[in-house]
Amino acid sequence: MLTKRQNLLETIRGGKPDRFVKQYEPxxxxxxxxxxxxxxxxxxxxxxxxxxxWGVTMHWPEHVxxxxxxxxxxxxxxxxxxxxxEVVKAPPTEAPEEDWSMIKNMAAGVDRNEYxxxxxxxxxxxxxMHYLMGMDDTLINFYEEPEAMHELIEYITxxxxxxxxxxxxxxxxxxxxxxxxxxxxxxxxxxPEMFKEFLLPAYKKFYGYCKDNGIEIIIHHSDSYAANLxxxxxxxxxxxxxxxxxxxxxxxxxxxxxxKITFMGEIDNGLVDKEDWSKEEIEKVVEKACRSCGTKYxxxxxxxxxxxxxxxxxxxxxxDAIDKMSKEMF
Amino acid sequence: MSKLQEVNAAVAAGKTxxxxxxxxxxxxxxxxxxxxxxxxxxxxxxxxxxxxxxxIFVPEMLIAGKAMQKxxxxxxxxxxxxxxxxxxxxxxxxxxxxxxxxxxxxxxxMIESVGFDMVDLGVxxxxxxxxxxxxxxxDVNVVALSALLTTTMPAMRDTVKAIRESGLTGFKIIVxxxxxxxxxxxxxxxxxxxxxxxxxAVKVKELVS
Numbered sequence: 413m414l415t416k417r418q419n420l421l422e423t424i425r426g427g428k429p430d431r432f433v434k435q436y437e438p439x440x441x442x443x444x445x446x447x448x449x450x451x452x453x454x455x456x457x458x459x460x461x462x463x464x465x466w467g468v469t470m471h472w473p474e475h476v477x478x479x480x481x482x483x484x485x486x487x488x489x490x491x492x493x494x495x496x497x498e499v500v501k502a503p504p505t506e507a508p509e510e511d512w513s514m515i516k517n518m519a520a521g522v523d524r525n526e527y528x529x530x531x532x533x534x535x536x537x538x539x540x541m542h543y544l545m546g547m548d549d550t551l552i553n554f555y556e557e558p559e560a561m562h563e564l565i566e567y568i569t570x571x572x573x574x575x576x577x578x579x580x581x582x583x584x585x586x587x588x589x590x591x592x593x594x595x596x597x598x599x600x601x602x603x604p605e606m607f608k609e610f611l612l613p614a615y616k617k618f619y620g621y622c623k624d625n626g627i628e629i630i631i632h633h634s635d636s637y638a639a640n641l642x643x644x645x646x647x648x649x650x651x652x653x654x655x656x657x658x659x660x661x662x663x664x665x666x667x668x669x670x671x672k673i674t675f676m677g678e679i680d681n682g683l684v685d686k687e688d689w690s691k692e693e694i695e696k697v698v699e700k701a702c703r704s705c706g707t708k709y710x711x712x713x714x715x716x717x718x719x720x721x722x723x724x725x726x727x728x729x730x731x732d733a734i735d736k737m738s739k740e741m742f
Numbered sequence: 743m744s745k746l747q748e749v750n751a752a753v754a755a756g757k758t759x760x761x762x763x764x765x766x767x768x769x770x771x772x773x774x775x776x777x778x779x780x781x782x783x784x785x786x787x788x789x790x791x792x793x794x795x796x797x798i799f800v801p802e803m804l805i806a807g808k809a810m811q812k813x814x815x816x817x818x819x820x821x822x823x824x825x826x827x828x829x830x831x832x833x834x835x836x837x838x839x840x841x842x843x844x845x846x847x848x849x850x851x852m853i854e855s856v857g858f859d860m861v862d863l864g865v866x867x868x869x870x871x872x873x874x875x876x877x878x879x880x881d882v883n884v885v886a887l888s889a890l891l892t893t894t895m896p897a898m899r900d901t902v903k904a905i906r907e908s909g910l911t912g913f914k915i916i917v918x919x920x921x922x923x924x925x926x927x928x929x930x931x932x933x934x935x936x937x938x939x940x941x942x943a944v945k946v947k948e949l950v951s
Binding site for chain 1: 758798839921
């Protein structure tokens with residue numbers, strides 16, 4: 413039996429995996445780096461809004477599932493993109509050596525023969541932009557102030573590279589799970605042309621740096637439609653696109669691009685991670701995903717950006733259903 | 743190209759910096775405010791269709807909407823009191839427990855652009871607030887509910903139920919959002935469902951026709 417690590421590599425290289433990769437199974441996520449704290453802190457559920465390291469006010473009301481940036485006139489950080497240099501200040505990317513001990517200890521405890529030590533970074537470059545100025549302004553500014561947008565993207569990208577440099581120095585990760593949602597369920601936010609002009613160069617630089625410095629696997633999370641951006645994902649160095657929704661026609665993408673990128677998802681959260689979930693329904697969804705996508709260049713997974721579910725038990729039930737399909741298809 | 747065609751093309755292409763001058767030129771050339779508004783609405787109809795078909799993306803729709811708004815600013819003094827220019831009134835909001843506003847804003851933009859007065863209640867809107875807004879706007883034609891999360895689909899169901907049980911009538915309810923389907927819309931008793939912002943504008947016009 414292959415190790416979890418070997419099985420992943422066989423899957424993404426089109427070799428001979430001996431079972432399905434079970435969601436995030438081969439990735440040992442390590443958390444607690446001090447730069448995340450400096451860029452945070454995150455608000456507590458039901459607690460008061462907090463201002464994070466970028467100056468963005470974040471709020472997590474008790475009755476909603478996650479925190480959100482507050483974008484009313486009073487709280488929006490960047491109201492005029494042409495003044496970004498005066499307003500936007502990236503958080504520090506230096507921290508005392510002792511502050512790295514938690515994540516270093518976590519990484520030291522990982523069996524690297526079995527797992528990839530995986531670091532997590534979020535928000536992504538595009539997300540950081542709309543955290544700062546709101547989604548509407550961000551999207552309109554691509555048209556109205558392209559020069560300032562290019563400058564701001566470069567500034568955010570350079571911050572992320574300084575951040576990654578420290579993670580690599582202290583943790584020596586082998587994989588990066590990076591979040592940047594690039595679309596809705598049915599379309600990408602940007603046209604491919606606009607994406608190519610603004611975000612592709614930034615990501616080539618960021619992911620290129622990561623790969624040049626020892627990160628073997630880049631997992632990009634975007635739980636959205638983004639089939640039209642797959643050629644750019646390949647060009648920027650993404651190994652695994654996590655969050656690939658069924659609206660992307662994943663089987664077709666695997667046929668077309670599978671040798672260059674692996675698709676992780678096809679089990680839409682909306683279908684399985686719900687109040688009235690059932691084992692039987694999850695098994696049906698997982699079977700359909702596995703049978704339609706096959707055993708190579710595909711990782712059956714919910715489209716959630718971390719190994720968890722909103723409703724208790726769903727993540728584990730999906731794992732059990734994948735085990736069942738492994739027995740049938742390998 | 744006629745002045746009206748120029749206005750239409752400028753809205754469709756999102757020419758926010760020239761639209762005000764073009765609208766003024768069209769007025770100076772003798773076109774009525776209603777004719778110019780219709781030309782802009784027609785442009786937004788096309789923008790909505792192109793968005794629904796995947797030909798254009800969110801920034802193109804937003805920039806066209808912004809151009810339309812700038813054009814309407816110039817027209818406003820000429821349209822004042824002219825109720826015939828409006829198709830109706832729409833109350834919109836994202837249901838309780840859901841803070842997502844992008845889709846809701848796009849739908850509001852498109853519905854406004856095709857000729858509706860909008861009452862935007864924002865995000866995380868409790869069912870009671872929808873009912874208050876309906877009572878405060880007795881001329882409302884359409885109530886639009888958005889939900890982006892599976893976790894807030896029950897809140898959408900509760901909101902539709904509460905509105906129905908309030909006994910208030912004279913309007914239609916349309917629902918949408920990533921996890922919402924036609925089946926779910928039917929199940930919770932909504933009058934209509936739209937898959938995206940372009941489709942929402944088309945559907946809302948149908949609902950009031």
